[in-house]
Amino acid sequence: MINLIVTESTEDNERSSRFVRLGALATALSAVVTFCIGYYIQWRGFKDLFWLAIVLELLSILVVIFLLKPTNSPSPSIDETTALLPPPVSIDENVEIKNSIMSECFHCFDICTIFSFEHSSRKKSITLILIIISYVSHSLAISAMTPLLWYLLGTPFCWSSKDLGNFSAISLISTAIFSVLGMKILCYYGANDALICALGHVCFFGYSLWIALAKYSWQLFLALSINPFSGYQSVLTVSMISKWLEVHERNHVFTLLIEINTIILAFGSSFANWVYARTVTHQKNFTLLFASGLCVLPFILNL
Numbered sequence: 001m002i003n004l005i006v007t008e009s010t011e012d013n014e015r016s017s018r019f020v021r022l023g024a025l026a027t028a029l030s031a032v033v034t035f036c037i038g039y040y041i042q043w044r045g046f047k048d049l050f051w052l053a054i055v056l057e058l059l060s061i062l063v064v065i066f067l068l069k070p071t072n073s074p075s076p077s078i079d080e081t082t083a084l085l086p087p088p089v090s091i092d093e094n095v096e097i098k099n100s101i102m103s104e105c106f107h108c109f110d111i112c113t114i115f116s117f118e119h120s121s122r123k124k125s126i127t128l129i130l131i132i133i134s135y136v137s138h139s140l141a142i143s144a145m146t147p148l149l150w151y152l153l154g155t156p157f158c159w160s161s162k163d164l165g166n167f168s169a170i171s172l173i174s175t176a177i178f179s180v181l182g183m184k185i186l187c188y189y190g191a192n193d194a195l196i197c198a199l200g201h202v203c204f205f206g207y208s209l210w211i212a213l214a215k216y217s218w219q220l221f222l223a224l225s226i227n228p229f230s231g232y233q234s235v236l237t238v239s240m241i242s243k244w245l246e247v248h249e250r251n252h253v254f255t256l257l258i259e260i261n262t263i264i265l266a267f268g269s270s271f272a273n274w275v276y277a278r279t280v281t282h283q284k285n286f287t288l289l290f291a292s293g294l295c296v297l298p299f300i301l302n303l
Helices: 002-009 012-044 048-064 093-105 110-115 122-144 147-153 160-189 195-212 219-223 232-242 247-277 286-294 296-302
Strands: none
Touching: 012 048, 012 160, 012 232, 110 296, 122 195, 122 232, 122 247, 122 286, 122 296, 147 160, 147 247, 160 195, 160 232, 195 219, 195 232, 195 286, 195 296, 232 247, 247 286, 286 296
16 A cells, blocks of 8 residues: 555656665664664563564554555546456346455466567567566565574574674664665665666675675674665566556556565464474575575666
8 A cells, every 4th residue: 555655756866765765674673673672572571572463463453454444536437457457237126236256366377468468569569578577586585584583593503582683683774774765875876776676686795695605793794884785676676566556557566566475474484394394404594595596687777
């Protein structure tokens, strides 16, 4: 929903910077929470935080149900939720129900027509597919970094929850500040979204490789100097895609991006932890090295 609001309320030349600012704001809030959590865990443990998470999740569900009302248009019009569906032709109630069910089934496959070479220009289809592949590869690389928590808890670092909270907070704060500054500098010199994403993948490669080869704590903190510029693919994907889509196509593609991100975070993170558990005794930094290798493909695709 936020992606649609930002897309509809900004011009093409301002959209990328707005998404970076939005991501920086979310990162800054996460930094404050992460910093506090590290000290809270050392004081009270994990249990209270799990209960707090459940309460906040239930609260968010209630807010969505009771406070967010659907908008009612005064007259029927073609919007992004119906533009790709065939108009219902009904004679009686039974026919209407059947048409409604058929429309819902075809709705799941409408996204395929957006990427099809038959319904779109060849350049548009290829560009959208390359952006999606880059986004998937970048998301997989981020998922491969999930075992970093266990990596820092073990030797040679042996960090405590307070140390992890401080490291995460500094990482998020630096990302919130310098990602926006980096975006402004790159835009000032005329860099487009694809080039910015490519530079971000170079920084991600350097960051993950640096962390994998680090032996001392100061080296980990030094790696945070390039981390703020490593996540541009995540925040600029929506902006890049929206410039190639018609208004009625955006809702479908944005939904696809959310589904991709959810699936990768759910299964990719679990798989990365599973691999780490089986490689920790032989090659402790294997998943981190694998993450640095995954960003090579999206780097090439963005050039």
